[in-house]
Amino acid sequence: MKPAPFGYADPTSLDEALTLLAEDGAKVLAGGQSLLPLLSMRLASPATLVDINRIPGLDSVAVSGAGVRVGALVRHADLLHHAEAARVQPLLARATANVAHPAIRNRGTTVGSIAHADPSGEMTSVLALTGGSVTVATPGGPQTVDWADFFVGPLETSVHGPAVVTEAFFPALPPRSGTAFEEVSRRKGDYAVCGAGVTVTLDEDSRVTAARAAYISVGLVPEVHDLTEAVAGRTVAEADWAAAGALARTLVDPDGDLHASADYRRLLVGVLTERTLARAAEEAASR
Amino acid sequence: MTTKLFGEPVRRREDLRLITGRGRYTDDIGHGALAAAFVRSPYAHARITDIDVDGALDVEGVVAVYTYEDLVGPMAEPLPVLIPHPQLTAPRTGYPLARDVVQHVGEAVVMVVATDRYVAEDVCDRIVVSYEELPVVVGVDAARAAAHAVHEDVPDNVAARHHQETGDVEAALAASAHTLSFTQYIERSACMPMEGKGVHAVWDHDDASLRVHTSTQASTSVRAAIAAKLQLSLEKVEVVAPDVGGGFGVKIVHPWPEELLVPMAAIALGQPVHWAEDRREHFISSAHEREQRQEITVGYDDEGRVTALDVRGWHDNGAYTPYGIIVPIVTATQLVGPYAIPVYRVRIDSVYTNTVIVTPYRGAGRPQGCYAMERTMDRIAQDLGLDRAEVRRRNLIGKDQFPYDHHLTFQDGRPVIYDSGDYEGLLDKLIALVGWDSMDARREEAASRGKQLGVGMAMYVEGTGPGPYEGGHVQVLGSGKVLVSTGLTSQGQGHETAFAQIVAHELGVPIEDVEVTTGDTRRFGYAVGTFASRAAVMSGNAIALAARGVRAKALRIAADVLEADVEDLEIDEGLVQVKGTPGASIPLRTVAVLSNPLRYAFDEAARQATQFAGPGDDSKPPVAVGDAPGLEHVDYYSPIRSTFASGAHAAVVEIDPTTWEIDVVDYAVVHDCGNIVNPMIVEGQVHGGVAQGVGGALYERMAYDGDGQLQNASFMDFLMPYASEVPDVVIDHQETPSPLNPLGLKGAGEAGVIPGTACIASAIEDAVGRRIAAMPISPTELYDLVRDPDAERVPTREGAPA
Numbered sequence A: 001m002k003p004a005p006f007g008y009a010d011p012t013s014l015d016e017a018l019t020l021l022a023e024d025g026a027k028v029l030a031g032g033q034s035l036l037p038l039l040s041m042r043l044a045s046p047a048t049l050v051d052i053n054r055i056p057g058l059d060s061v062a063v064s065g066a067g068v069r070v071g072a073l074v075r076h077a078d079l080l081h082h083a084e085a086a087r088v089q090p091l092l093a094r095a096t097a098n099v100a101h102p103a104i105r106n107r108g109t110t111v112g113s114i115a116h117a118d119p120s121g122e123m124t125s126v127l128a129l130t131g132g133s134v135t136v137a138t139p140g141g142p143q144t145v146d147w148a149d150f151f152v153g154p155l156e157t158s159v160h161g162p163a164v165v166t167e168a169f170f171p172a173l174p175p176r177s178g179t180a181f182e183e184v185s186r187r188k189g190d191y192a193v194c195g196a197g198v199t200v201t202l203d204e205d206s207r208v209t210a211a212r213a214a215y216i217s218v219g220l221v222p223e224v225h226d227l228t229e230a231v232a233g234r235t236v237a238e239a240d241w242a243a244a245g246a247l248a249r250t251l252v253d254p255d256g257d258l259h260a261s262a263d264y265r266r267l268l269v270g271v272l273t274e275r276t277l278a279r280a281a282e283e284a285a286s287r
Numbered sequence B: 001m002t003t004k005l006f007g008e009p010v011r012r013r014e015d016l017r018l019i020t021g022r023g024r025y026t027d028d029i030g031h032g033a034l035a036a037a038f039v040r041s042p043y044a045h046a047r048i049t050d051i052d053v054d055g056a057l058d059v060e061g062v063v064a065v066y067t068y069e070d071l072v073g074p075m076a077e078p079l080p081v082l083i084p085h086p087q088l089t090a091p092r093t094g095y096p097l098a099r100d101v102v103q104h105v106g107e108a109v110v111m112v113v114a115t116d117r118y119v120a121e122d123v124c125d126r127i128v129v130s131y132e133e134l135p136v137v138v139g140v141d142a143a144r145a146a147a148h149a150v151h152e153d154v155p156d157n158v159a160a161r162h163h164q165e166t167g168d169v170e171a172a173l174a175a176s177a178h179t180l181s182f183t184q185y186i187e188r189s190a191c192m193p194m195e196g197k198g199v200h201a202v203w204d205h206d207d208a209s210l211r212v213h214t215s216t217q218a219s220t221s222v223r224a225a226i227a228a229k230l231q232l233s234l235e236k237v238e239v240v241a242p243d244v245g246g247g248f249g250v251k252i253v254h255p256w257p258e259e260l261l262v263p264m265a266a267i268a269l270g271q272p273v274h275w276a277e278d279r280r281e282h283f284i285s286s287a288h289e290r291e292q293r294q295e296i297t298v299g300y301d302d303e304g305r306v307t308a309l310d311v312r313g314w315h316d317n318g319a320y321t322p323y324g325i326i327v328p329i330v331t332a333t334q335l336v337g338p339y340a341i342p343v344y345r346v347r348i349d350s351v352y353t354n355t356v357i358v359t360p361y362r363g364a365g366r367p368q369g370c371y372a373m374e375r376t377m378d379r380i381a382q383d384l385g386l387d388r389a390e391v392r393r394r395n396l397i398g399k400d401q402f403p404y405d406h407h408l409t410f411q412d413g414r415p416v417i418y419d420s421g422d423y424e425g426l427l428d429k430l431i432a433l434v435g436w437d438s439m440d441a442r443r444e445e446a447a448s449r450g451k452q453l454g455v456g457m458a459m460y461v462e463g464t465g466p467g468p469y470e471g472g473h474v475q476v477l478g479s480g481k482v483l484v485s486t487g488l489t490s491q492g493q494g495h496e497t498a499f500a501q502i503v504a505h506e507l508g509v510p511i512e513d514v515e516v517t518t519g520d521t522r523r524f525g526y527a528v529g530t531f532a533s534r535a536a537v538m539s540g541n542a543i544a545l546a547a548r549g550v551r552a553k554a555l556r557i558a559a560d561v562l563e564a565d566v567e568d569l570e571i572d573e574g575l576v577q578v579k580g581t582p583g584a585s586i587p588l589r590t591v592a593v594l595s596n597p598l599r600y601a602f603d604e605a606a607r608q609a610t611q612f613a614g615p616g617d618d619s620k621p622p623v624a625v626g627d628a629p630g631l632e633h634v635d636y637y638s639p640i641r642s643t644f645a646s647g648a649h650a651a652v653v654e655i656d657p658t659t660w661e662i663d664v665v666d667y668a669v670v671h672d673c674g675n676i677v678n679p680m681i682v683e684g685q686v687h688g689g690v691a692q693g694v695g696g697a698l699y700e701r702m703a704y705d706g707d708g709q710l711q712n713a714s715f716m717d718f719l720m721p722y723a724s725e726v727p728d729v730v731i732d733h734q735e736t737p738s739p740l741n742p743l744g745l746k747g748a749g750e751a752g753v754i755p756g757t758a759c760i761a762s763a764i765e766d767a768v769g770r771r772i773a774a775m776p777i778s779p780t781e782l783y784d785l786v787r788d789p790d791a792e793r794v795p796t797r798e799g800a801p802a
């Protein structure tokens, strides 16, 4: 389990990085928590790793009323413990708490996990659910790509050619809204067998106006499912969250694997939807 | 007396070294050695048609490439069948490097030696092996159906038919008031030590001798195997097991191909060669265990007493049988557990499949036997509407029935005669410990939280400490240091501590003065190995006997010096003294000096033993006839037969009936391993065993697909429980000494894992009311089971049959 030979560069500017990335077989190295195992198992053999960890300006979390900007070198652990960010968009801390184990969260970057586009990663779906976007540095200048245009397939994004994702933007939670996140994994800290993140928005009379969900390890790319019709116009107490769960089950198309059948994942989508929507609605009502 | 340490929870002296990164494992040894790597078969069953190494030879750093063609003499012959058995009628073993046909994914085909492991793997990538695929056999049922043969000349895939019976089972079943039959399965798991295998070999050209460090559980036997296979004289081969990062059974198998090939290359190249197994290699080319199909028929009376038991089993031994049929024999003979079974017949076919070999993994066939017997007890209870604990109680061997002869033959070829035990005592303690009789209240409380709670129990008897023998050497140096060695190896169990306690206790010296060496053939050449929970029983007793020998000699010499009777002397804190006469004493270290009459004084201590140091008795030779210089003694312990430890476990599970997640909320253990040298070590062994039991019951499996590809050959998908999945374990001890050995010990190493699958299956069944007939079970499988309209329902409460 030793990687095949590869080159290594640690540029100190984005321009330098983009130049290096223009070479054949060059790949960005961020926290290495997904990439290095692939190298060691010789499932990937890039010609050069372009380590972005020495590029200044990529390591901050910027919180504003509009939302949270997460730089490319922000580790999962930084985001998990960022109180300001959690206030503006509570899903960030709730979801990162479910990413792997502390040691991996200390190294792995949130932006890296989005760039990696693994459908079993938490943060891809959170980006989707919050309606977020990423900023990509390219030789032609920075581009902003909406989440819906970014994820193309498992481990595949729409960004090609030399590019560094410099930040992810997670819009703030709208007023009178609440969120919840929950997942089922075989062991604590494992990738989810199934996870659900939801947001619920209420009107002034505490009636549901929107209920949306995104799932982890369900489907090939993150998707946001609108479940509003099952609960629209109901108060938090009246809403039939089980009906929303049932609706969700009809909307998803999970696959089976070693750890869960497709049917079981579908079951979990229903259960987790029901549980999380109820909690999110409570939170929305109390905000 | 401060040195009486036997039975005390002395802190493990090896831990500081091991947990602060100062352990010295095989991979820590010999930096700068050449590195070996292997091209392994990607197919489960295939004929090798060509091996093309041309593209590999120009890689910078490649040193040598070996295939079967390069093996000579005994190396070109099949690997040994380590444990032959008359019922093993079709044993098959592989070659160090595959010859013609590969029988499982992972079998070594080519060995590459290069300047480092990176280069060696680059070279492996460039070697092209062509194969012609052959039909693949995966799983006991396919092996049994024998539509295809694993080995061409074994068309029914049966390596062995193991058969034992204690009476006419058919007649006894016919005469039974009740009978029931059922079939169940248990899946594969594996030892998964943190440290995989590893070998480091150095050839001393001038001395024509070989030194091998290997991560093994049997260094003396590896030494003999290397000498035989590489045609070296035994005294020219040294084998050392340094710190070993876990074994759990897989490292008792030997010689692994790498243990022969790495030394072979070191000799051929005249340079040190090193190999460290990586995790994927460990998954696909070491060993697994546990897969069996069991068909059980039991007869019983109205009270639930078993009248006859008939077990028909199929045991998946993988592609080869280097370790013989130890695992199925252990299943067959340990299955009966703590119960008096009047008539018992067991027939287990050991069958070939195109998968990794199956050899003992902690428990070594016992978890399967326990699963068969204990699930049978549960079924009888359910059928008669009786409490599961009560049915067990009615079948237990009584306290007054020891020694108890099962009329079976154990894995050591000796009769299964239980030496001692108190099984009802175990059951009583377990019922109290887990709160068996107050489960209804807990069920209700759990239900109020939306959870289904269930409880299960399982009992076992474990034959431990089989022979043939182990030895111990104890030597007191003039510095006062006490050197202890045994040939048996250590892989983290705490032998250094336990053996030091025994010596400190027997000899009367401070434990700090005792230094223990294990598994180093330079220090002790005769040994069997570490397996079958035998280290404390075998080496512990041998070392105790050796210490007693040293003590006797020390007293003899001291009696001369002190002009006292031996009977009047005692040793405490390293001082030999006349009882009740303060001042009339001599330090043991001085006795050690005097024990070796010297001509030359090289230091102050030695001066005391030289010819003009004091008045000598010139009527006698300096070393008495029949005596030897030095304060040391070697002794051996060879038992008449195994000792039988026992225990009872209970698991309480909570199941979320919406997600079918299974949570083991309580785990209770009552454990009897005879006299305990160190309760802290025993509890640690039990905890580790329980963790593996939980793993085997709920998480671990070897996910082979129909093509014989292991789909979860990494820690990403092979789910070993983390600390977060292992329940807190409460332990109660019972000490029923063994009458068979001087220290009254029974083994403790494997016990913790044995009942896990059985008692967790029982608990889940109790919680959900559906029959569990295959283990392990995961939430997705439990979901399938509960919604399957054909799944067999069971009464969830005693006294309320369906």
Ligand SMILES: Cc1cc2nc3c(=O)[nH]c(=O)nc-3n(C[C@H](O)[C@H](O)[C@H](O)COP(=O)(O)OP(=O)(O)OC[C@H]3O[C@@H](n4cnc5c(N)ncnc54)[C@H](O)[C@@H]3O)c2cc1C
Pocket (backbone or CB within 6 Å): A027, A028, A029, A030, A031, A032, A033, A034, A035, A036, A037, A072, A098, A099, A100, A101, A104, A107, A108, A109, A110, A111, A112, A113, A115, A116, A120, A121, A122, A123, A163, A164, A165, A166, A189, A190, A191, A192
């Ligand atoms: C045992 C284990 C368990 C894990 N469990 C989980 C889990 O439960 N949930 C989860 O979401 N993740 C999990 N992970 C993955 C972890 O979250 C990774 O940190 C994350 O997926 C990738 O982030 P990274 O910074 O380590 O990226 P790297 O490994 O460095 O890179 C991953 C990929 O993204 C690309 N990349 C990274 N950053 C950028 C960038 N800024 N611009 C362009 N491309 C980029 C790289 O080129 C590479 O292809 C686990 C990892 C391990 C080892």
